Amino acid sequence: xxxxxxxxxLLSCLLVLFLSSVSAVTDDKQVYIVYMGSLSSRADYTxxxxxxxxxxxxxxxxxxxxxxxxxxxxxxxxxxxxLTESERxxxxxxVGVVSVFPNKKLQLQxxxxxxxxxxxxxxxxxxxxxxESDTIIGVIDSGITPESQSFSDKGFGPPPxxxxxxxxxxxxxxxxxxLIGARDYTSEGTRDMDGHGTHxxxxxxxxxxxxxxxxxxxxxTVRGGVPASRVAAYKVCTPTGCSSEAxxxxxxxxxxxxxxxxTISIGDKTxxxxxxxPIAIGAFHAMAKGVLTxxxxxxxxxxxISVSGVAxxxxxxxxxxxxxxxxxxxxxxxxxxxxGKSVNAxxxxxxxxxxxxxKSAASSxxxxxxxxxxxxxxxxxxxxxxxxxxxxxxxxxxxxESVGAVGLIYxxxxxxxxxxxxxxxxxxxxxxxxxxxxxxxSTDSPQAIVLKTEAIFNRTSPVIASFSSRGPNTIAVxxxxxxxxxxxxxxxxxxxxxxxxxxxxxRHVKYSVLSGTSMSCPHVAGVAAYVKTxxxxxxxxxxxSAIMTTAWPVNATGTGIASTEFAYGSGHVDPIAASNPGxxxxxxxxxxxxxxxxxxxxxxxxxxxxxxxxxCSEAKKILPRNLNYPxxxxxLSGSGxxxxxTFNRTLxxxxxxxxxxxxxxxxxxxxxxxxxxxxxxLSFKTVNxxxxxxxxxxxxxxDSEVPSSANLIWSDGTHNVRSPIVVYTxxx
Numbered sequence: 001x002x003x004x005x006x007x008x009x010l011l012s013c014l015l016v017l018f019l020s021s022v023s024a025v026t027d028d029k030q031v032y033i034v035y036m037g038s039l040s041s042r043a044d045y046t047x048x049x050x051x052x053x054x055x056x057x058x059x060x061x062x063x064x065x066x067x068x069x070x071x072x073x074x075x076x077x078x079x080x081x082x083l084t085e086s087e088r089x090x091x092x093x094x095v096g097v098v099s100v101f102p103n104k105k106l107q108l109q110x111x112x113x114x115x116x117x118x119x120x121x122x123x124x125x126x127x128x129x130x131x132e133s134d135t136i137i138g139v140i141d142s143g144i145t146p147e148s149q150s151f152s153d154k155g156f157g158p159p160p161x162x163x164x165x166x167x168x169x170x171x172x173x174x175x176x177x178x179l180i181g182a183r184d185y186t187s188e189g190t191r192d193m194d195g196h197g198t199h200x201x202x203x204x205x206x207x208x209x210x211x212x213x214x215x216x217x218x219x220x221t222v223r224g225g226v227p228a229s230r231v232a233a234y235k236v237c238t239p240t241g242c243s244s245e246a247x248x249x250x251x252x253x254x255x256x257x258x259x260x261x262x263t264i265s266i267g268d269k270t271x272x273x274x275x276x277x278p279i280a281i282g283a284f285h286a287m288a289k290g291v292l293t294x295x296x297x298x299x300x301x302x303x304x305i306s307v308s309g310v311a312x313x314x315x316x317x318x319x320x321x322x323x324x325x326x327x328x329x330x331x332x333x334x335x336x337x338x339x340g341k342s343v344n345a346x347x348x349x350x351x352x353x354x355x356x357x358x359k360s361a362a363s364s365x366x367x368x369x370x371x372x373x374x375x376x377x378x379x380x381x382x383x384x385x386x387x388x389x390x391x392x393x394x395x396x397x398x399x400x401e402s403v404g405a406v407g408l409i410y411x412x413x414x415x416x417x418x419x420x421x422x423x424x425x426x427x428x429x430x431x432x433x434x435x436x437x438x439x440x441x442s443t444d445s446p447q448a449i450v451l452k453t454e455a456i457f458n459r460t461s462p463v464i465a466s467f468s469s470r471g472p473n474t475i476a477v478x479x480x481x482x483x484x485x486x487x488x489x490x491x492x493x494x495x496x497x498x499x500x501x502x503x504x505x506x507r508h509v510k511y512s513v514l515s516g517t518s519m520s521c522p523h524v525a526g527v528a529a530y531v532k533t534x535x536x537x538x539x540x541x542x543x544x545s546a547i548m549t550t551a552w553p554v555n556a557t558g559t560g561i562a563s564t565e566f567a568y569g570s571g572h573v574d575p576i577a578a579s580n581p582g583x584x585x586x587x588x589x590x591x592x593x594x595x596x597x598x599x600x601x602x603x604x605x606x607x608x609x610x611x612x613x614x615x616c617s618e619a620k621k622i623l624p625r626n627l628n629y630p631x632x633x634x635x636l637s638g639s640g641x642x643x644x645x646t647f648n649r650t651l652x653x654x655x656x657x658x659x660x661x662x663x664x665x666x667x668x669x670x671x672x673x674x675x676x677x678x679x680x681x682l683s684f685k686t687v688n689x690x691x692x693x694x695x696x697x698x699x700x701x702x703d704s705e706v707p708s709s710a711n712l713i714w715s716d717g718t719h720n721v722r723s724p725i726v727v728y729t730x731x732x
Contacts, residue, residue, distance in 0.1 A: 029082040031069055034091055034100050036077040047071060048335050051079040058083070058090050071337060113487035113523060116322040116461070119225060119530065119575040126576060131533040132228040134160040136180070137205050137525060138259035138291075140250045140266065141197030143190045143235035143496075146179055148198060148510065150206030150222070150494040151231060153177035165232055165257030178207065181232035183253055185246035190235045195499030197233065199514055200265050202494035204522035205229045205529065209494075212511045214420070214501070215345030217326065217453050218492045222511060225526020225575070226533065232259055242266050244278040251282025254291075260532060261292045261540075263525035265518035267308035269300045271475050274596075275608040280311040284609055287313040288589045292540035294525040296517035297482040298469030302562040304732040306469040310481045312629055313592055315528070315544045318469070318568055319488025319520040320462040320554070326418040326453050326490050326513070328426040330409055332439050333447035340409070340426030341418040343490070343513045344453045348424055352447035353406055354387040357440050358396065361389075374410075379403050388424075388448055390440065392433075397421065401504060407450050409436060416466050417489050417515045422505040424450040462554060464567045465489050468517055471566035472635065472707075472731060476599065478625035480633040480726055483548055485568040486527070488520030527575045534579045535654070541587035542654070548630040549584070549721045550577035553711070561732045564669060564706055565724050570631055582655035582719025585630045586690075597621040632695060632712070633726040642700040645727060650692040651714065653684035660684075661714040661721070663693075668709030673727060674698045675710050682714065695725065702729050 034054075040047075048071045055064045069080040083091065092100045119126075133156070144151070146169065153176035165181035167174070170189025175182055182190040192198045206224035213219035234250035236242045247266070254262055264279060274280045283293035297318045300306035309316045328342040333352055358379050362371030366378035374389065374396035385404035389396055392411050400408045400423065412427025419427075428436060440446045465488060473481040495501070495512035528543050535542070551571030561567070589610075596606055597616035606614040614620075625634050625647055632647045653659065661684075663677040675697050682691040695712060702708055707728035714721040 028084050031080055032083050032088050032091075032100050033080050034078050034097055036096055036098055040077065047077055054091065054094060055081055058087050058094075113322045113491060116324075116487065117523075117527075117573060117575055119527075126579070127228075128533040129228050131536055132226050132529070133157070133230070134162075135226060135229040135529050135533055136160065136163060136232055136259045137201075137226070137229055137529055138232045138234060138254035138257070138262045139197060139201040139204065139522075140234045140236055140247065140254065140262060140264040141200050142194040142237040143184070143188075143192035143197045144179065144182065144201050144231070144233035145192050145198040145494065145496045145498075146174055146176070146182075148202065148494045149209045150198075150202035150224070151176070151179040152207055153179070159230060160258075162258045163230075165253070169233075178230060179233065180230045181257060182235075183233070183250065184235045185249050186235055186238050188235070188238060190233055191498070192235070192496040193498045194237070194239065195496040195501075195512060196237070196265070196514070196518065197235065198496045199491075199493045199512065200263065200518060200522040201231050201233060203491060203519060204263055204526040205231050206494055212492070214343060214492060214509060214511055214513050217343060217345055218324075218455060218513065222493060225523065226529040229529055232257060237266065247278040248282050251286060255286050255289050259291060261294065261525060261528050262286055263294045263522045265296045265516075265521040267296055267298050269298065269308070270306060271308050271310045271473065273475060274311055275605045277311070279309060280314065281609055283311060283314045284592070285611060287540050287592070288610075290539060292528055292543050294521055294528060296521040299467045299516050299518075301468045301470050301567070302466050304470050304561050304566065305472060305474050307471050307473065307481050308469065310473045310475050310479065312476065312479050312587075312595065312627060313540070315484065315524060315547065316482040316569070317517060317521045317524045318482040318485040319465040319467070319515070319517045320485045320568070320572060321416070321458055321465065321489045322487045323458045323461045324490070325456050325458045327456055328418070328453045329451045330426050330428070330436070331449050331451065332436070333443065333445075334439060336435070336439070338426075338428055338432040338436060340428045340432065341412055341415060342426045342453065343418045343420045344424055344426065344450060346424040346450075347452055348407070348449050350449070352449050355390055355409075355440055355446040355448050356384055356387045357390045357437065358392065360440075374399055388450065390436065394427070397425070397503075400425075409448070409450065414466055416463070418453070418513070419515070420502040420505070420513060422502050422507075426450050462487075462552075462572045464554070464563070465515070467515070468567065470562060472728060474731060476624055477635040478623075478633050479627070479629060480565060480569060480631040480724065483544070483569040483631070484524060484551055484571070484573050485554065486520040486523040486573045488517050488523070489515045491515065491519040493519075524573055527573050527578060530575050531578050539586065539588065542584045542652075545584040545586070545630045546578045546581040547573055549723060550574050550581050551722070553722075561706055565631075565709055565726050566707065570722070570724055580655070580719070581721060582653075582659075582716060583651040583661065583714060583721045584654050585628050585649060586652045587628050591628060594620050594622045595624055595627045598624050631724050631726070633728075634697075636702065636727060636729050638729060640701060643698065643702075643727075645697045647695040647697075647725075648692065649695065650690050651682065651721070653687055653689045653691075655687070655716070655719055657684070657686050659716045661716045661719075664713045664715065666711045666713065668711060668724070670703040670706045670708030671699055671701060673708050673710045673725065675712070675725060677712065697725060697727060699727070702727065704729060705732075
């Protein structure tokens with residue numbers, strides 16, 4: 001019985017996290033949550049009817065309008081209702097009721113991502129504010145909003161003496177002791193007219209701002225990873241794109257200005273040869289001057305070989321979920337509730353609106369199938385005006401306002417992410433969408449209401465976002481990319497009031513919700529700055545290694561390469577562990593030159609990348625797989641033969657003197673790999689001492705569907721230095 005009671009209590013706590021905040025409305029009634037355990041397996045059981053019957057019996061009222069607040073009927077059974085104290089007591093004694101407890105107004109922190117990663121605001125002992133204040137993050141993006149509270153300089157002293165930049169933001173633009181620099185390469189001024197640059201900058205280094213939200217959604221404290229650090233904004237993007245020349249100019253200036261690291265949430269749909277990639281070229285120069293570049297992996301997933309930013313001197317970031325998500329419910333006229341995805345701040349004021357399926361409103365210009373997808377010019381405006389439009393795909397977003405609809409419900413191709421729309425909208429999974437269509441086709445006057453978005457607790461996080469670009473790396477096939485994953489789904493951060501929260505949106509906001517590897521990139525930039533505050537003299541490769549080798553393992557979800565290291569690299573970033581990794585894989589400019597020589601680049605190409613004349617002698621060449629990288633990867637020519645692959649690596653002790661690390665290999669997925677580490681134990685007498693080892697991987701008959709993998713872990717009992725080992729045969 002004690003176990004059952006504990007289980008009930010836990011479920012009650014979890015249930016609270018799933019519920020939206022609902023206020024008591026009248027007199028002595030308040031909202032209670034009636035938890036009824038698992039859903040009944042009876043085929044004839046209808047949860048909502050059962051909930052209504054219970055309420056009618058308890059209240060003695062035939063009409064329970066205004067009483068039933070929510071019915072929970074998809075994952076568990078229960079309801080929320082407005083009850084008096086005596087009614088609550090009667091409900092609690094009824095058969096089938098597990099527990100009854102008062103509803104709470106939950107205040108989820110806006111940037112739950114930082115708490116989710118373990119970098120909580122209250123961890124004062126894990127901050128180095130003096131060094132953090134001397135840390136400068138260069139943000140190459142669409143500009144910045146200088147008036148945002150996220151960049152207020154209240155409490156800040158003058159910029160660090162190393163700062164050599166300028167405030168050249170243009171008309172009506174002022175820097176301060178937080179936002180210490182601004183440069184424009186677009187002739188528009190550095191002011192952010194889009195919102196993207198403001199969002200990324202505040203995610204990395206924004207001040208803590210209380211009571212921030214998107215129209216009440218996600219209300220709480222919004223903050224960056226290193227709130228005490230400084231920001232310099234470099235505007236290279238306009239609505240038409242980001243030019244290569246502007247990017248290179250921004251890198252050039254940022255390095256010279258004295259930034260400590262660069263975050264750039266910009267990239268192509270696929271990877272380019274290093275010599276044709278302005279980010280790779282700019283980042284090489286940054287690396288040579290001790291500046292780490294953090295870059296977004298891209299939003300072309302889950303397709304394979306879609307990752308951009310694949311140079312080993314760049315820290316490439318995938319996107320994953322946090323333990324908070326947003327859902328938008330659709331309540332049909334028959335009382336059934338469907339759970340969709342969107343960020344909907346609109347209130348439809350409890351009124352049901354008529355529903356119309358696109359194919360039922362087909363214009364003479366199109367067939368019913370095209371109209372069902374709400375393609376352009378396919379829907380008759382006179383049949384849609386004043387109604388909620390239902391579409392078989394996201395195409396309805398392009399026409400919904402022009403045809404006069406008051407809302408939109410559509411089948412979403414991105415079921416794991418919520419987007420903002422300029423009117424009430426919800427994207428449904430296929431099963432729920434088919435349920436909606438069934439209701440439409442079986443009802444003479446179908447109606448529905450789209451409710452305001454609720455925050456829920458994601459127990460399965462972190463999960464890699466479907467949009468996050470995947471490997472393998474087609475430019476340097478023996479370098480695993482992306483490197484790391486971080487929160488990039490439904491992130492609320494500062495925004496530009498000059499921008500639109502969504503296309504054709506007339507609202508203006510100071511904080512907004514965005515999703516993409518653009519959002520995960522500044523999270524890792526913030527972590528890199530955080531790590532640097534504890535280790536100011538560390539090189540870019542040491543910071544990169546610390547972040548990669550201390551990452552959380554990510555549990556594979558789904559099938560195929562989309563759920564392997566080609567999706568998440570070394571794992572999910574862990575800021576606290578990264579600040580004290582124990583050992584690091586160290587690289588410098590000469591190592592990267594040797595790597596490029598090993599890829600048989602000509603002196604001419606090397607000059608394009610490095611800016612120097614380099615002759616690749618045999619002494620300078622290394623096999624790309626032997627670059628001293630924190631992960632290990634090798635592409636083989638065939639899957640049916642026996643193979644042996646070796647990786648040579650060197651570790652630097654950045655922990656404590658007189659430490660001994662023992663190796664352990666943990667199996668991954670795909671075909672089984674036989675991994676031998678020589679030597680299997682490394683002993684370090686001093687800090688900064690280096691020790692080398694060899695990894696020999698043997699096997700046969702590789703899985704042709706997914707890469708084969710294992711994890712090498714060096715442990716001294718305190719630190720666990722983990723490196724993924726990936727062997728594969730094709731580009732999938």
